[in-house]
Amino acid sequence: MTTAVCFQCGHLKFGSFMPCDQCQARPRTDDEMIASLAMSDHYFDQPTLEQMGQYIQEHGAPPRLDPESEKVFRRNFEEIKASGALNQLYEELDET
Numbered sequence: 001m002t003t004a005v006c007f008q009c010g011h012l013k014f015g016s017f018m019p020c021d022q023c024q025a026r027p028r029t030d031d032e033m034i035a036s037l038a039m040s041d042h043y044f045d046q047p048t049l050e051q052m053g054q055y056i057q058e059h060g061a062p063p064r065l066d067p068e069s070e071k072v073f074r075r076n077f078e079e080i081k082a083s084g085a086l087n088q089l090y091e092e093l094d095e096t
């Protein structure tokens with residue numbers, strides 16, 4: 001399972017697109033999903049994720065990505081979206 005940072009409260013949770021077990025938020029907009037995708041152990045190590053979580057707790061928003069990384073994450077996200085994997089995930093979540 002992926003470790004990811006909650007885009008809303010900074011809590012470390014499992015799975016970028018899964019609901020946070022702390023604040024129950026799950027990403028819905030593209031920007032929230034890209035932030036959630038980026039802030040995972042696919043891209044960053046645990047100490048960095050913890051720093052990002054701390055940043056969110058202090059600022060109430062995820063740290064901004066530099067434009068180059070943002071482009072890469074946006075492209076990755078578009079690929080995931082195009083694959084239909086998200087729709088499947090959300091159908092499963094909505095049923096529970």
Ligand SMILES: [Zn+2]
Binds near residue numbers: 009
């Ligand atoms: Zn949360």
